[in-house]
Amino acid sequence: MAEEKPIVGILMGSQSDWPIMQHTHDTLNKLGIANEAKIISAHRTPDRLSEYVGAAKKNGLKVLICGAGMSAALPGAVAALTPLPVLGVPMDGKVLGGLDAILSMVQMPAGIPVGTLAVGRSGAINAAILAASILGLGDDTISDALDRFRAEQTAAVTEIPED
Numbered sequence: 001m002a003e004e005k006p007i008v009g010i011l012m013g014s015q016s017d018w019p020i021m022q023h024t025h026d027t028l029n030k031l032g033i034a035n036e037a038k039i040i041s042a043h044r045t046p047d048r049l050s051e052y053v054g055a056a057k058k059n060g061l062k063v064l065i066c067g068a069g070m071s072a073a074l075p076g077a078v079a080a081l082t083p084l085p086v087l088g089v090p091m092d093g094k095v096l097g098g099l100d101a102i103l104s105m106v107q108m109p110a111g112i113p114v115g116t117l118a119v120g121r122s123g124a125i126n127a128a129i130l131a132a133s134i135l136g137l138g139d140d141t142i143s144d145a146l147d148r149f150r151a152e153q154t155a156a157v158t159e160i161p162e163d
């Protein structure tokens with residue numbers, strides 16, 4: 001059977017971001033949302049960035065999720081090149097525990113938004129869930145998958161803490 005065409009692009013500035021961004025990939029898979037992951041750096045691979053993002057909408061991508069650390073320029077540079085929704089995930093485990101990255105991502109100039117999530121694993125998971133919320137507005141299958149995901153999450157929370 002042919003693979004489904006990705007509708008979410010997961011971009012990251014470095015291979016070293018993958019252990020965190022894998023949570024985005026896994027969560028999108030749980031939600032049944034076709035996705036692809038690419039290493040694209042605003043600073044180290046600027047041509048790859050403009051080629052991929054320039055063609056993203058035409059290629060059927062609907063949301064781009066960008067993980068980056070340190071100066072974390074990737075989501076801003078991506079957002080500058082496309083009208084698609086861009087979500088940013090600041091990396092932890094780098095300098096200043098990710099504070100540098102979140103401040104860089106969140107401080108976009110008016111006119112070019114990046115939806116910035118929490119630092120690290122929580123942000124990576126929530127970026128996938130937020131992408132599902134956006135996509136679910138126009139897709140009942142994704143909307144239903146998100147409802148199920150949230151119901152299962154609620155059912156998994158025990159009322160009494162275990163030893």
Ligand code: RP5
Binds near residue numbers: 014016041
């Ligand atoms: C950013 O700086 C990347 O997103 C990554 O978090 C960091 C560089 O990491 P290394 O490739 O040096 O591990 O561009």
